[in-house]
Amino acid sequence: MFIKGTARDQRALRLATGTALCLAASFGLGLPLPFLGPVLCLMLLAMLNRALPFKTSLVLALVAMLTTGVGLLLIPILRYYPVSGVLLIGVCLFLAFRFGLSGGNNLVVTFLVIGLTMISSAGVAEFDLAAMVIAALVKGLLLAVTVMAISHWLFPEPANAPTPPRAPPLHAEATGRVALRATLIVLPTFLLALIDPASYLPIILKAVSLGQQSETTSARNAGRELVGSTLLGGVLAILFWCALSLFVHLWMFFLWMLLFGLILARKLYALSPTRLSPGFWLNTLITMIILLGQSVQDSAAGKDVYTAFAVRMGLFIFVTLYAVLMVHLLDQRTAQNRFS
Numbered sequence: 001m002f003i004k005g006t007a008r009d010q011r012a013l014r015l016a017t018g019t020a021l022c023l024a025a026s027f028g029l030g031l032p033l034p035f036l037g038p039v040l041c042l043m044l045l046a047m048l049n050r051a052l053p054f055k056t057s058l059v060l061a062l063v064a065m066l067t068t069g070v071g072l073l074l075i076p077i078l079r080y081y082p083v084s085g086v087l088l089i090g091v092c093l094f095l096a097f098r099f100g101l102s103g104g105n106n107l108v109v110t111f112l113v114i115g116l117t118m119i120s121s122a123g124v125a126e127f128d129l130a131a132m133v134i135a136a137l138v139k140g141l142l143l144a145v146t147v148m149a150i151s152h153w154l155f156p157e158p159a160n161a162p163t164p165p166r167a168p169p170l171h172a173e174a175t176g177r178v179a180l181r182a183t184l185i186v187l188p189t190f191l192l193a194l195i196d197p198a199s200y201l202p203i204i205l206k207a208v209s210l211g212q213q214s215e216t217t218s219a220r221n222a223g224r225e226l227v228g229s230t231l232l233g234g235v236l237a238i239l240f241w242c243a244l245s246l247f248v249h250l251w252m253f254f255l256w257m258l259l260f261g262l263i264l265a266r267k268l269y270a271l272s273p274t275r276l277s278p279g280f281w282l283n284t285l286i287t288m289i290i291l292l293g294q295s296v297q298d299s300a301a302g303k304d305v306y307t308a309f310a311v312r313m314g315l316f317i318f319v320t321l322y323a324v325l326m327v328h329l330l331d332q333r334t335a336q337n338r339f340s
Helices: 007-028 036-047 054-080 082-101 106-125 127-154 172-195 197-216 222-246 250-268 278-300 305-339
Strands: none
Touching (some): 007 250, 054 127, 082 106, 082 172, 106 197, 222 305, 250 278
């Protein structure tokens, strides 16, 4: 396409446009759990600077079905042997996070964690609900991959753009500690979802995001990174909702998402430099999309949007504070063992 610029300019435009387009398409097509598509699209655009080939996209969709389908196998264990089932899922979460920290594909890790938590908890309540979540995930992923290809066509990566360096792998001891930390962050939300899956499924998605963000967060800046991004995501969701209320239309939904996405993408790609990490801005955008998507669904269902938002935001803050506590406790214990 004719739209060209520097590598960071292109990436910011691509991320904002792709996320906004996927959000509008997901809600316009009436997909189940419509916030899943734009969240997956955002993650793909942030992680990959090249469009996925058609065959790779199909393989990724198949991987998503297989990894999330693992949760279906755990449903009988959770129903008849709940304690053993929860312990088994805890071990599997630890292994999944450890696989990602050891150089594994982060998308595969995300799908595995979603399968172990969202799918299994939904299936305990009702098998059809678990099947619906898998279908929503696969449909959202296929839409995200399609929008990703369109975004790369509109804003292609410059031919001479350097490949971003991969994060250096952690030491074996640190890998286990950080994987345990991420597991302890996700597991309590999974237990909440077992009580009421329909209400707590978005909280699991938030916990998964926090678990992955905590992998690159130290005790020193955990409060700022985790709590700050959650609070900012909530404030932006409120501003977005107020702006959208001025004129409710799908095109305005797209345009407002494009504007908010561009502002945050400039921060994420350091076009407007800040002292905050890219993970902070990515988690802020994910939080905003989840909260906003749920509010739109609440409004369409005739629910009290403001009460539901307040409860959901309170749960998000609680989960985030718990994540900060886990980071501090495990890092403090590691430091004590090091000096003892």
